[in-house]
Amino acid sequence: MTDYKKEREEEWRVTLRKSMPAKDRTNIERVEMPMQDAVERRSNNKEVNLGLTEEMALQESRRCLDCANPQCVTGCPVGVNIPKFIKKIEGKDYLGAAATIKETSTLPAVCGRVCPQEKQCEAKCFYVEKLKKKAVAIGYLERFAADYERESGKMAVPEVEKPNGIKVAAIGSGPASLAWAADMARKGYDVTVYEALHEIGGVLKYGIPEFRLPKKIVDAEISNLEKMGVKFVTNTIIGRTISIETLRERGFKAFFIAAGAGLPRFMNIPGENSNGIFSSNEYLTRVNLMHAADPEYDTPVIKGKNVMVVGGGNTAMDSVRTAKRLGAERAMIVYRRSEAEMPARLEEVHHAKQEGVEFFTLNNPVEYLADEKGLVKQTRLQKMELGEPDASGRRSPVPVEGSEYTLDTDAVVVAVGVSPNPIITSAIEGLDVDPKRRTIIVNPENNQSNIPDIFAGGDIVRGGATVILAMGDGRKAAAGCDEWIKSQK
Amino acid sequence: MNKIVEKEFFSENVVKIVVEAPEIALSRKPGNFVIVRLDDKGERIPLTISAADTDKGTITLVVQRIGVSSYKLAAMNVGDYIHDVVGPLGHPTHIYKAGTVLACGGGVGVAPLLPIVKAFKEAGNRVVSVLAARNKDLIILEDEIRKYSDEVIIMTDDGSYGKKGVVTVGMEEVIAREKVDLAIAIGPAIMMKFCSLTTLKYQIPTVVSLNTIMVDGTGMCGACRVKVDGKTRFVCVDGPEFDAHKVDFNEMLQRMGCYKEQEKEAFERYKQTI
Numbered sequence: 001m002t003d004y005k006k007e008r009e010e011e012w013r014v015t016l017r018k019s020m021p022a023k024d025r026t027n028i029e030r031v032e033m034p035m036q037d038a039v040e041r042r043s044n045n046k047e048v049n050l051g052l053t054e055e056m057a058l059q060e061s062r063r064c065l066d067c068a069n070p071q072c073v074t075g076c077p078v079g080v081n082i083p084k085f086i087k088k089i090e091g092k093d094y095l096g097a098a099a100t101i102k103e104t105s106t107l108p109a110v111c112g113r114v115c116p117q118e119k120q121c122e123a124k125c126f127y128v129e130k131l132k133k134k135a136v137a138i139g140y141l142e143r144f145a146a147d148y149e150r151e152s153g154k155m156a157v158p159e160v161e162k163p164n165g166i167k168v169a170a171i172g173s174g175p176a177s178l179a180w181a182a183d184m185a186r187k188g189y190d191v192t193v194y195e196a197l198h199e200i201g202g203v204l205k206y207g208i209p210e211f212r213l214p215k216k217i218v219d220a221e222i223s224n225l226e227k228m229g230v231k232f233v234t235n236t237i238i239g240r241t242i243s244i245e246t247l248r249e250r251g252f253k254a255f256f257i258a259a260g261a262g263l264p265r266f267m268n269i270p271g272e273n274s275n276g277i278f279s280s281n282e283y284l285t286r287v288n289l290m291h292a293a294d295p296e297y298d299t300p301v302i303k304g305k306n307v308m309v310v311g312g313g314n315t316a317m318d319s320v321r322t323a324k325r326l327g328a329e330r331a332m333i334v335y336r337r338s339e340a341e342m343p344a345r346l347e348e349v350h351h352a353k354q355e356g357v358e359f360f361t362l363n364n365p366v367e368y369l370a371d372e373k374g375l376v377k378q379t380r381l382q383k384m385e386l387g388e389p390d391a392s393g394r395r396s397p398v399p400v401e402g403s404e405y406t407l408d409t410d411a412v413v414v415a416v417g418v419s420p421n422p423i424i425t426s427a428i429e430g431l432d433v434d435p436k437r438r439t440i441i442v443n444p445e446n447n448q449s450n451i452p453d454i455f456a457g458g459d460i461v462r463g464g465a466t467v468i469l470a471m472g473d474g475r476k477a478a479a480g481c482d483e484w485i486k487s488q489k
Numbered sequence: 490m491n492k493i494v495e496k497e498f499f500s501e502n503v504v505k506i507v508v509e510a511p512e513i514a515l516s517r518k519p520g521n522f523v524i525v526r527l528d529d530k531g532e533r534i535p536l537t538i539s540a541a542d543t544d545k546g547t548i549t550l551v552v553q554r555i556g557v558s559s560y561k562l563a564a565m566n567v568g569d570y571i572h573d574v575v576g577p578l579g580h581p582t583h584i585y586k587a588g589t590v591l592a593c594g595g596g597v598g599v600a601p602l603l604p605i606v607k608a609f610k611e612a613g614n615r616v617v618s619v620l621a622a623r624n625k626d627l628i629i630l631e632d633e634i635r636k637y638s639d640e641v642i643i644m645t646d647d648g649s650y651g652k653k654g655v656v657t658v659g660m661e662e663v664i665a666r667e668k669v670d671l672a673i674a675i676g677p678a679i680m681m682k683f684c685s686l687t688t689l690k691y692q693i694p695t696v697v698s699l700n701t702i703m704v705d706g707t708g709m710c711g712a713c714r715v716k717v718d719g720k721t722r723f724v725c726v727d728g729p730e731f732d733a734h735k736v737d738f739n740e741m742l743q744r745m746g747c748y749k750e751q752e753k754e755a756f757e758r759y760k761q762t763i
Contacts, residue, residue, distance in 0.1 A: 196707050198526055198533075198573040206709075235575040237707065241512045262709040266721060273714060273721060273740055275747040282710035290532065290704065298532040298557055299704075300751035374743035421708055422726055 077472035098149035112143025161188035174202025176258035176458030179474030239427025261459035262421035271368030280415035304411025311415030446480025511546030519604035523576030537601030551600030588670035595676020625650035682738035
């Protein structure tokens with residue numbers, strides 16, 4: 001465990017702290033993220049948030065009071081040493097800031113962009129908890145440090161221990177696996193990551209759009225892992241192309257399964273199999289991974305003038321904002337609860353509204369109507385009201401009798417959640433799987449499954465979560481895996 | 490990257506491609522398919538595996554030229570590399586001793602039917618195969634099918650080879666004279682629909698292998714979904730084989746036409762480039 005109190009008394013930290021009175025620090029307004037113009041960005045796929053300038057980052061870093069008992073770190077699933085990296089920024093040691101983040105996080109440039117900081121580190125910030133002011137922009141600063149490092153061309157390759165010759169494999173190449181692979185490589189293991197698709201990165205590639213997470217940033221992180229000795233194998237489905245048993249025969253000593261939540265849910269309402277109705281996975285995969293909107297690529301997509309997206313999560317926001325960029329005249333969110341219950345990040349909802357997305361909250365589709373060719377043309381919607389809180393603690397939506405109406409929709413994206421991918425779990429005999437959720441059951445201490453050499457994490461264990469939680473699982477599983485392997489000698 | 494090691498045109502529009510894929514050659518079973526992406530701008534298309542050679546580490550694909558990707562694949566040559574081949578996907582065929590198996594192949598559907606016919610024969614079944622196509626040129630793999638069938642009936646729409654008529658005429662002939670315990674039909678969706686209607690009349694258990702639109706082929710996207718017994722199923726992970734009498738073929742046909750216009754436009758553009 002990091003001794004935050006002791007670290008804080010290091011000379012450079014004390015000097016920095018004394019360089020500006022706390023009162024002056026708290027008087028600084030929280031920085032605003034520079035953004036691409038809302039109208040302009042609707043017609044391009046470039047990143048919306050432009051990142052802080054050096055001046056902005058310095059100013060924001062001064063807001064951090066370098067608390068004696070920093071609570072922000074308790075809000076981070078991977079325990080990034082937040083005060084230290086922010087003070088490194090204040091001291092203009094930007095590479096040092098990036099190195100600090102990388103002590104615990106594999107993908108800072110990614111997390112700085114897609115983490116729900118407002119629910120994690122920033123929610124615990126002294127400014128929020130005690131001063132009732134806006135939190136220090138920890139996420140923006142994380143992104144600044146990571147971007148600075150990457151753009152400086154001095155991206156540090158983490159030190160790796162002497163190779164121990166022990167082969168281990170990750171299944172899936174999303175954030176959980178990347179975090180696991182990085183930690184295992186650091187500990188000297190011979191790491192191979194197997195991916196079913198033709199590109200490495202999992203949801204970071206097929207799911208999260210370019211305008212929120214540019215692919216070159218993901219690729220830079222992956223190439224850093226390659227420099228650490230991690231091997232990536234695409235187009236390989238463990239459980240189909242090669243079995244776990246065969247990998248054991250080939251000398252692999254342990255496995256980390258993070259195959260993701262690769263099975264989209266539908267609502268099973270009449271007309272849902274009409275043409276022009278996609279799962280968000282399909283819609284986003286076509287556009288992000290397969291580049292369907294680019295005429296140079298062969299994969300098609302139905303663009304639609306009136307695009308309706310069902311759901312209130314980040315994937316729904318990603319889909320609806322993608323629809324806007326593909327030229328939809330109306331891009332609409334239909335969500336059965338109210339805006340307060342939306343699981344999407346506030347920033348995403350805010351950005352979507354700026355871009356002209358319409359929100360139909362307390363509405364739910366009940367039927368799709370198609371034209372003579374089977375293409376969806378209208379949706380029957382029902383109005384909802386909020387009733388008593390349900391198991392999730394959110395007030396559950398109740399249909400309003402007689403409130404049905406019809407909306408013109410020529411493309412629909414269903415973003416109501418995903419289930420774990422069934423291929424790997426059904427291919428491993430004896431693996432403990434939750435009978436209802438189909439998730440892999442693991443020991444929460446070390447993410448080990450009931451089969452000792454198999455560890456698991458990310459959405460295949462959680463059933464749908466965030467990038468940072470997946471990474472947290474990867475790190476925990478790596479520690480557990482290392483300990484288990486060493487105990488076998 | 491997977492190297493093409495053999496290529497042979499069965500007819501003007503049907504080509505056999507043998508490609509290096511050693512891991513898939515080892516793990517594939519009858520009924521499995523692969524997803525192929527020809528180049529870095531290509532789409533992901535499902536293709537059934539017709540045969541495999543574990544010694545040479547190759548799998549055989551049979552493709553009919555109908556759109557951009559199939560034309561591009563047919564234009565590739567021995568020595569060229571296919572950018573991505575992934576598989577084997579889907580559940581393999583359930584092979585067992587049924588008794589008499591009526592195996593029906595339509596057009597290029599005979600290619601994925603071949604390993605299934607072989608497996609049923611080797612499991613001790615009497616196998617009667619009905620191969621159907623528009624004309625003589627489009628009948629493929631006849632000799633190979635004969636090798637593993639007790640009898641082969643050839644049907645052509647124009648009567649240029651075998652008997653004149655559609656596949657169901659040949660099926661009716663067999664059903665009229667002997668007890669059929671299991672029917673298998675692989676071919677165009679419309680052909681499988683009519684095969685299914687035929688066997689339904691006689692309550693013969695029937696299996697069809699669906700070839701719907703897919704993107705990832707691993708259950709992730711749901712593009713391949715189709716109603717079976719009133720429930721939405723994913724062809725890639727729940728199939729590709731289903732009880733024919735429970736498949737909603739009309740919905741399947743509708744869904745397979747989803748990108749018809751885009752496909753046509755893309756094909757027009759492609760023709761300009763060749």
